[in-house]
Amino acid sequence: MTGPDLTLALDSDAGAYVAVHDRLDEPSADVGLSSRELDVRRATRDVAARVLAPLAAEFDRTHEFTHVGVQALATAGLGGLVFPPHLGGTGDSNVAYAVAMEEVAAACPSTSLVFMTQMHAAYPILLAGDDDLQRRYIPGLLDGSAYGSLGITEPDAGSDVSSLATTATATDQGWSVSGQKTFITTGDRADVIICFATVDRTRGRDGITAFVLEGDWDGVSRGAPFAKLGMHGSSTAELFLDDVQVPRANLLGTEGAGWKVVMSSVVKSRISAAAQGVGIARAVYARTLLTLRALHGPRLPDDLTFALAEMRGQLLEGRLLLHAVARQVDHDSAVSAGQIGIMKQRCTDLGFRAAVTAVGLLGAYGDLADVGVERYLRDAKVTQIYDGTNEIQRLLIGREITRAMEDIL
Ligand SMILES: Cc1cc2nc3c(=O)[nH]c(=O)nc-3n(C[C@H](O)[C@H](O)[C@H](O)COP(=O)(O)OP(=O)(O)OC[C@H]3O[C@@H](n4cnc5c(N)ncnc54)[C@H](O)[C@@H]3O)c2cc1C
Numbered sequence: 001m002t003g004p005d006l007t008l009a010l011d012s013d014a015g016a017y018v019a020v021h022d023r024l025d026e027p028s029a030d031v032g033l034s035s036r037e038l039d040v041r042r043a044t045r046d047v048a049a050r051v052l053a054p055l056a057a058e059f060d061r062t063h064e065f066t067h068v069g070v071q072a073l074a075t076a077g078l079g080g081l082v083f084p085p086h087l088g089g090t091g092d093s094n095v096a097y098a099v100a101m102e103e104v105a106a107a108c109p110s111t112s113l114v115f116m117t118q119m120h121a122a123y124p125i126l127l128a129g130d131d132d133l134q135r136r137y138i139p140g141l142l143d144g145s146a147y148g149s150l151g152i153t154e155p156d157a158g159s160d161v162s163s164l165a166t167t168a169t170a171t172d173q174g175w176s177v178s179g180q181k182t183f184i185t186t187g188d189r190a191d192v193i194i195c196f197a198t199v200d201r202t203r204g205r206d207g208i209t210a211f212v213l214e215g216d217w218d219g220v221s222r223g224a225p226f227a228k229l230g231m232h233g234s235s236t237a238e239l240f241l242d243d244v245q246v247p248r249a250n251l252l253g254t255e256g257a258g259w260k261v262v263m264s265s266v267v268k269s270r271i272s273a274a275a276q277g278v279g280i281a282r283a284v285y286a287r288t289l290l291t292l293r294a295l296h297g298p299r300l301p302d303d304l305t306f307a308l309a310e311m312r313g314q315l316l317e318g319r320l321l322l323h324a325v326a327r328q329v330d331h332d333s334a335v336s337a338g339q340i341g342i343m344k345q346r347c348t349d350l351g352f353r354a355a356v357t358a359v360g361l362l363g364a365y366g367d368l369a370d371v372g373v374e375r376y377l378r379d380a381k382v383t384q385i386y387d388g389t390n391e392i393q394r395l396l397i398g399r400e401i402t403r404a405m406e407d408i409l
Contacts, residue, residue, distance in 0.1 A: 006371050008290050010053060017049035020286055021106070029319045032327070037096045040081065044100040047076050048107035056108035059233030060375050063225075065189070066233035069111035070118065073104065074144030079118060082268070083126060088139040094268070094326040098275045102319070105279025106286075109379035110233030112279065114147075116272035117185040117234075121148025123268050124194050124210060128253035128261050137192050137212060149190035150269075151181040151213075151239055152262060158183075159392050161196075161262060162205045166241060168197040174248040175199075177211060177241050178219075183386075187237035188225050191215045195241070196258050208258035212250045219244035230378030266388060267335065270344040271326050273387040277351030278318045280380045284358040284373045285311050291362055291371050307361055311354055318350040338400035341393035348383040349390060355380045 009016035022045075030038065051072040059066055073079060081097040083089025097119070105112035122141040125133055140146030157164040166179025177197050181187070193213040200207040213220060223238035253261060289308065292300055300308070325343040328335050355377035359366035366373050384390045 006291055006294055006365060006368065008287060008370075008372065010049075010286070010290070011057065011372070012054055014046075014049035014053075017053050017107075018045055020290070021045060021049075021282070024282065024286055024289075026316050026319065029316060029323060032323055033095065033099065034093075037093065037099055040078070040092060040096040041099045041103060043076055044073070044078055044103035047072050047078070048103050052104065052107035052111050056110070056233070057369070057372060057375065059108065059110050060230075061232075061369075063232045065235055066108065066111040066114055069104075069108055069233070070114050071144050073111070073115055074142070079115075079144055080122075080138075080142030082119070083122065083138060083142055087126070087134055088142040094271055094329045095323055097268075098271050098322050098326040101272055101275030102279040102282065102322070105276040106283040107279075108233065109276060109280055109376065109383075110231045112272075112276050113231050113234040114186055116269070116276075117150065118142070118144075118148050119272065120150045120265065120269050121190070121192055121194050124150070124252055124261050124265050125212060127264055128210065128257065129212070132249065133212060133252070141192060146191040147186050147189050148192040149184050149186045149194070149239070150265070151184050151187070151193050151195045153183045154180060155182050159389060162208065162259070164196060164198060164208065165201065166195065166197040167201070168199050168209055168211065168246070170199070171245065173245065174250065175209075175211065175246045177213070177244045177246050179241050181239040181241070183226075183236055184239050185234060185236055185386075187239050188222050188235045189215070190239075193220070193239065194252070195239075196262060199255055203256065205259040206256050208262070209255050210252035210258040210261045211246050212252060213241075213244060213246060217244055229381055230375070231382060263337075264333070267329055267333065267340055269387045270340045271322070271329065273383050274318075274322050274325070274343045274347035276383045277347035277349070277380070278315070278322050280351035280376050280383070281311075281315045281318060281354035284355045284376045285315055287371060287373050287376075288358040288361055291365055291373075295362075295365065304361060307357065311357060314350055315354065318347045322347055336400060337396045341388070341396040344387060345390045345393035345397070348380075352377070352380040352384055 080089030081092040168175040198207040219242040225235040358373040
């Protein structure tokens with residue numbers, strides 16, 4: 001006996017993909033978007049439907065790097081949404097970026113991880129680099145001709161970034177950088193590496209300094225990509241830096257200003273992670289609806305409908321929160337770590353919990369690779385870990401609560 005055909009049209013038919021996701025858009029979230037932001041969503045959904053969704057399961061199975069996906073997004077002019085036109089960007093809002101990231105993540109979370117890392121590598125250069133550094137490195141990251149990595153984490157410096165041990169020693173021409181980075185997205189192939197090192201460990205945060213390194217410089221070597229739970233179409237690798245000679249021109253900002261660069265950069269990167277959470281939640285919601293319809297028809301028992309009502313409501317809440325905080329960042333780049341943390345933690349928890357719920361609602365079908373929610377469940381987990389774990393986000397939120405209580409009482 002064979003079961004029902006659970007092959008989902010949206011994996012192979014771009015028209016079906018767009019129709020399903022258009023049908024699930026929520027007017028109460030869309031009403032706050034500008035016509036340009038809606039255009040960005042349409043353009044990203046089109047690439048998602050034609051290129052990303054049909055390849056996502058294959059990337060997961062084969063662990064092939066999502067070069068095709070990133071190139072398709074860059075070719076569609078979506079690689080530089082928050083960057084100025086003179087550097088190859090489109091000067092869009094953070095909301096437009098969040099909306100695009102949600103689309104990419106809904107179709108292929110792995111591609112969204114590499115796509116956002118391109119932005120995370122380019123953004124510190126925009127923030128702290130001089131004109132020459134910006135023109136040398138940013139356009140290639142935006143048009144996809146170069147891959148970028150953000151090198152913060154080390155074997156003994158994860159959540160506690162201030163304890164990083166990669167060292168920059170002054171030389172006549174600039175600095176010699178030595179140390180080890182780990183868990184670096186696209187680290188196996190990055191052409192441009194934003195590297196955080198300390199010029200003096202005794203200075204703690206005040207010693208942290210940011211540099212732009214090129215992947216083919218002497219002294220830069222890479223580990224093989226790690227085998228991982230999810231996000232198989234992206235690569236995560238170690239970087240080994242052995243007496244890498246960094247010219248003075250490749251300093252980002254000033255010596256000792258690296259901590260400020262990290263803190264300003266995470267505002268953007270946490271929008272990325274949050275948008276991944278919302279995109280994953282939407283994807284599993286769509287897959288759950290389609291699979292339940294194939295199993296039971298469109299009229300479901302009340303318990304299933306109630307569970308879907310919860311999912312839909314939580315998805316809308318997450319999207320509204322994402323848009324609200326991204327809009328706040330558009331108006332005020334000094335948005336607090338706690339506010340960013342609420343968005344990052346809520347939205348990435350949303351993605352993971354939605355995937356767990358979807359697998360539960362579908363029973364054994366939820367376990368099947370063809371249905372796809374198990375892939376999103378594996379992909380979702382790491383969004384709660386990177387860009388500051390969700391425990392660290394709660395810590396940051398809690399600190400603001402304490403300060404507020406001190407002010408109030
Ligand atoms: C797929 C993937 C991609 C990544 N990409 C990048 C990248 O491109 N660049 C980069 O620099 N890094 C990257 N990372 C690293 C990521 O940012 C770190 O894993 C993350 O910051 C957590 O650090 P850690 O793994 O060392 O965990 P730890 O800091 O060792 O934490 C372990 C556990 O303890 C908890 N914990 C730690 N401190 C506290 C505290 N004070 N209070 C309460 N709980 C605490 C954490 O929440 C966590 O649950 C990536 C990681 C993964 C898995």
